[in-house]
Every structure is written in structure tokens, then in C-alpha cells.
Amino acid sequence: MNMNEDKMKSLLDMLDHKEQYTDAEMECILNDKETLAIYETIVMVKQALQPTGTQETRFLQHQTTIWKAASVAILFVVGVLCYAAFHFIGGQSYEELSAPTSPIAISQAEKEEANKEKEGVAIPKTVIFENKTLREVLAQMSDTYKVNVRYKEEGLANLRLYFNWNPSEDIHDVLTLLNSFEHFHLELEGNTIVVSQ
């Protein structure tokens, strides 16, 4: 156990200070079977937590075949939730209802809070939308890019998606990325993002 802890420590240390290790030292450390196994676990952790990659691709793959049925289902669920919200939890605010439940969303929130305390680092590198409605996603984007949003069909606003947004990216690039989702089409008309089916 202790030996493994040492291996963990030296691996983590190496990853944190790569510049201090020569190629040979690096290969030597990773030549150990257990250390290599820890490294591969870290690789997997990175893949698992990666917001862009797999989830989004899977989302797309999955939805292309059954997206019509899915949209109906999603809208239905949203409808039921709204009904529940108005009838059973009358006084509770929208924020409480939509409070992020996933750890990644929380990690982002925690970081933003931490960032607010320090001046000068107010803009996070990337914003992770996990299971957020299109309305929430576009609302945040329209603030940043100073544009308006118009929905040709109101129901589209309630679609939920996973998306990893880099606010420093150009709005056109971001819209192109978002348009890889099959459910909706976004177009910039003058100063307005128009959402259509």
C-alpha cells in the first residue's frame, strides 16, 4: 500500500512538473507496471470528465435516428415538470428547481464563485452546459455577444443539451458548432439569433 502511495505521489508530481524531468526519467517512471496503470486510470478520468467529446458525439449519434420521438418525449417531460412546478411547489423559485445537480456543473459554479472573489479572473475559460435548456444556453450567450434571440417555435427553447462553450470564440463558430445538433437550426440575422426547426 505504502509503495503504491509513493508511486502515486511520484507520478502526480511528475505530471505537475513535467519540465523538471528528462524524457529518459519520464519513461523510467512510467516503465513501472503499477505506475503505468495509475497513469492509464488518470487518462480515463480525463476522458470521463471531458465535457465536449464523447457525451456530445453520443448525444448526436443517438438522436439522429430517433430525434423526432425524443423531442416529443422531452417536450412532454418539460410539460409535466412545468405543471408540477406550478401546482405543487408554488412558492419555490426557478433557480431552486433548476439547481445544477451534476458534479461538473457544481465544479463550474464553485470555480466561478472562487473567481468572483479574485479580481481580474472573472471570465472562466470554458462554460459547461450540462443538460441545460436551449433557452438557458442562448440567454447566456446573447448576454456575452450582445445579440437578441428569437424562437420561431417556442417549444424549441425547452430542448436540453450538453455543450461546451468557449466564450472567447467567435459567435459564428459557436453557432456552427451548435448547429451540429439535429433538433434545431440557428441563424444570425443581423443582431438576432433566430431559432428554427
Added chain:
Amino acid sequence: MDDKELASLYKRYQAEMLMQARTLLYDEEESRDVVADVFASIAREDTVIHTATERPFLLRCVRNRCINIINRMSTRQRVSRLITLRTLEERDEDEGENAERLKLFMEQWLNKRAISILYMRFVEGMKYQEIAENLNISEAAVYKYLSQSMTTIRQHFKPK
């Protein structure tokens, strides 16, 4: 394949292809090059693509190119992007599934702060010191979270 057809393929699939390349290479510029190369080679070799299989075909092209790039990388290059040190096979595709299972596992076994720290360290590539400052805890605590999380995963998570 004429220019028009190629342009239409590009328009429909480039975003998804780019995403696929990013998840393998973790590098924006290289990922864009890979996608551009795929289309360049289709144009050059006048590849015939069947409509029914165009999507899997294009994604497969991206994947194979990325795997070739990764297999040529040095240990240092891979370690600095946290890319696997295994030799990747062109058919080997279950890592996505393992990642999905590991995500669920972490949500069950680790607390939110531990997951945030794993995320900051391994996905965003922040240093211990930055994480410590960000969360207002000591560097030693950051290390402890990381090493305990990794130990838990190593002991209890069995990849397929």
C-alpha cells in the same frame, strides 16, 4: 465527387468530425488539420462515398488519422496531453463506454469537491497551486483529494 457534393459533406459533418478529433488529440489546431486532411484526401483520390455510410465513414477516417498521429507521439508528448501510452488499434473503440461507466462511478463514490479537483487538474490542466488558490484550500489538501480519489478508483472501478 464534385466540389458541390464535397462542400455539402463538409458543411454537414465538419463540426462533428472536429469534435471527434478533439476528444482524441486534445489539441485544437491539430484537430482542425486532421479534418482538413480527410477532405483533402477525399478530393485528391476522388473517393466514392455512399450516402448511407458517409457519416460513419468520415468519422472513421478522422479516428484513424488521429490514431496514427498518437502512435507516432513520444512519451513526453502523450504525457503532456494525458493521452494513453498504449498502442492504439484502429478498431479499439470501447474507451468511450468505459469513460461513461467511470463517470457514473465517480458520481457515486466521490464527493463533489473531489470531482471538481480531478476536473481542474486533469481536464483543465491547472497546477496544484492554482487549484489551491481557487478553492481556498492548501496544496497538500489538493494532493490528498487527488490521491485519495485515484486510489478509490483504482481499487473499486473495474474497466471492461
